[in-house]
Amino acid sequence: MALPNQHLTPQEVAFICESELITIFPRQRLDALNLISINTRPLVPPQRAEVPLWLAVFLRKQKRCNIVPPDWLTVENLDRLEKEESGSAAFSQMPWRWMEVAEILLDACPDDLINPSEIALHIRALRELRQAKIRAGLADQINSSYIKINNLGLMEVCEIRPWVGKVVDGLRKIEGETGSAAARKRKEEADEDEDMYDDDL
Structure with missing residues (x-):
């Protein structure tokens, strides 16, 4: 069995980064989500909201929000x-x-x-x-x-x-x-x- 790598790989760093909060413009209503690391508030267009980056990307792919860049x-x-x-x-x-x-x-x-x-x-x-x-x-x-x-x-x-x-x-x-x-x-x-x-x- 190989020993685990002592250092983070670029892929692991990118994965960790996806927990960063980012601002979105919801396109449709979405109830609050109780996630492991964070509880989001209900998404109500056109009010801005902060969500984890991975969730913002997921919703953006479904065309349910627009991401506000930093x-x-x-x-x-x-x-x-x-x-x-x-x-x-x-x-x-x-x-x-x-x-x-x-x-x-x-x-x-x-x-x-x-x-x-x-x-x-x-x-x-x-x-x-x-x-x-x-x-x-x-x-x-x-x-x-x-x-x-x-x-x-x-x-x-x-x-x-x-x-x-x-x-x-x-x-x-x-x-x-x-x-x-x-x-x-x-x-x-x-x-x-x-x-x-x-x-x-």
Whole structure:
């Protein structure tokens, strides 16, 4: 039997993301739902409601609602973030699950987004810019104790964690071997000093 993977896969991260709440416009009435993780209130058009993303996608596929995209998922905002990202060494502030939410909404309800093709291009450009920064940051920041890169999203952390873990383990092993060699050398020098002291006596 294979041991379970210690790290979340991108598919698992996307699945977890589906529990995020998102705003919808119901197209028809729906009674309250008592779900395991949340109880929804009755859906009454045209009142907005917040529901888990998976439920919003399910209702959207049945044409029973329209999904209201998050405020940050617009061409104007993504263009601003892209300029920030390319003009600074630091990572711009993004929602924790920005990649997963964008991918799900672009796939499930492109008609509810304004200029979905441009949004997709900006998301791809942001991802490439941030991946380049991650690679550069790892070269500068990584050591055997910790790594510090601020403002990464969950999917970005998930993607680099297995590789970073292996590198950090390798550095610890190298430092451990170096430390052991240095300790042996110190012990040998101390033994030599002790022998010389005994000879003098």
